[in-house]
Amino acid sequence: MQVAAYATQGATEPLKPFEITRRNLQPDDVLIDITHCGICHSDIHAARNEWGRSRYPFVPGHEIVGRVREIGPKVTKHKVGDLVGVGCLVDACLKCPACHDGDEQYCEKGSVGTYGGTEPVIGGPTFGGYSKQIVVRDEFVLKISEKLDPAAAAPLLCAGITSWSPLKHWGVKKGDKVGVIGLGGLGHMGIKFAVAMGADVVMITTSPEKGEDARRLGVKDVLVSTDRAQMKSHLGSFNFLLNTVPVKHDLNPYLGLLARNGTMVIVGAIEPLEPMHGGLLLANRRRVAGSGIGGIAETQEMLDFCAEHGIVCDIEMINMKDVNPAYDRVVKGEVKYRFVIDMATL
């Protein structure tokens, strides 16, 4: 089937209207009319081939919300008219130990990314959510509560789950002292989740001016990481740090903040980091871990938690044609905290 989309034809090309071919509805497929799609920083990295593995034409978007238009005969999870979401994954083997454990993102056969993956039915690259419609395997479609604003729910599908998954995986609980490093798309969701889980949340930032907004999001304290006295006063006190810094940086000052058995989870920086000091790890038996997006069941759990707690992302809606300048603003950190494309404008 032919579907309208916005695509880029190369690393230095702007995004513009483009007709894409999606697979026809398979027996276990769901056809979704996309109403909203968030803009993730990964979209930009991939569109601009900053990770060196992009294929063109390239259609970004993995924070997708829409309504089910049609279902295949074997679809059991969703029905026509449902409000649904699609995140970073559209397929996986569902048979390996990782899939069995609900870690489809770590599927041992390789999961299929929503964009830039290999389309399992018709071949070629998978195309993301900057598009009127998408066809996705039943199991990879999430239910979204009608209680949630569909536009503001869209970024839950990546920014949300990426910050939710490590908080849950590492058992963050009521009364824990949790630091969220960096206040962007992921960071602001990390704050909302950790606050809702009952943790005592501290925003850790190099930008004191972000403090006011962080307090609005529910943090108990703001720690300016360039202020040595402030950092010293929090030494060895955090049970958990969610590190959303998206670029190479020095982990050592943050390591020193961790209490005994404390964990810092890196969700943003995927390049080589500054040298880490082994002694800081040995002291207090600290841990540094990575975490990438999340599995399907935990994404559903997160969406249900959001419906229960009235949590969505703070967003700025844009029209499809404004995506290119929006990209530049994301790169400059000029969005609070996520752009969402109104797909009616495509």
Next chain:
Amino acid sequence: MQVAAYATQGATEPLKPFEITRRNLQPDDVLIDITHCGICHSDIHAARNEWGRSRYPFVPGHEIVGRVREIGPKVTKHKVGDLVGVGCLVDACLKCPACHDGDEQYCEKGSVGTYGGTEPVIGGPTFGGYSKQIVVRDEFVLKISEKLDPAAAAPLLCAGITSWSPLKHWGVKKGDKVGVIGLGGLGHMGIKFAVAMGADVVMITTSPEKGEDARRLGVKDVLVSTDRAQMKSHLGSFNFLLNTVPVKHDLNPYLGLLARNGTMVIVGAIEPLEPMHGGLLLANRRRVAGSGIGGIAETQEMLDFCAEHGIVCDIEMINMKDVNPAYDRVVKGEVKYRFVIDMATL
């Protein structure tokens, strides 16, 4: 009380006979006639002030075995004649949350090291086990089974517990694939413990010639980390890696070996490490942690496990007067795998 010991008077001085003053027996103290003391690489770092915080005269030694000669009136754990051990700690507050959890090594008030700490009763530096006798608070004295060779049991008090603690803390169990990186004092104990726990143990080394000895210790396979094809064949397969490399090194090749949710624990290198690649952490949700020695209860647990499984260290006995050349051999890695001083020769 005056006690015979071997001490160094400065970073570049050899060790030689020296009379030290120890506190007199306090009500909850145990006076131990030391029969054996292991040589830990830390002894050398500290004697030579390579960590920049040594005080002189300096008496090394925190792998101490001996017999109880006398006890104070409030001592409850030990009696005269018992075979006992003393490790890296001789005191802690025993009241803080860390002590409460059996993590005296992370005591929030600061634990007292067996050497180079601050003597809590008479002041000055604590003196280690290269000595005829030591006076230690009841709670910090460990029981050693008469089933164990006391000489070969001595290094259990540091090399043993340092490799045991992370294996237990991270729940290594039967059937896990465990890699031990580096075959020295810690590594050879890590292999013995992990094998006894039922893990499938692989020795990871840059020195293929160490393979034969590793197989004798019970490993199922030897992985030469400089062999790219071998490394590739083990990618993403380890549940746990015990990294005993004692110097700055590149973690990234080892990170790639970790399976989903796999953990690498660093017990040796306390300096800045080579830059770690964030993407390798995110992939497979890997973890890197540190671990330093162990608490008193888990040290006792380890010693009891050793008695049950007939585990001791592989040692080379030396006379006290040969300690200086032994140090040079340790630095060159020329010992399998621990020197132990026969204290009868002091």
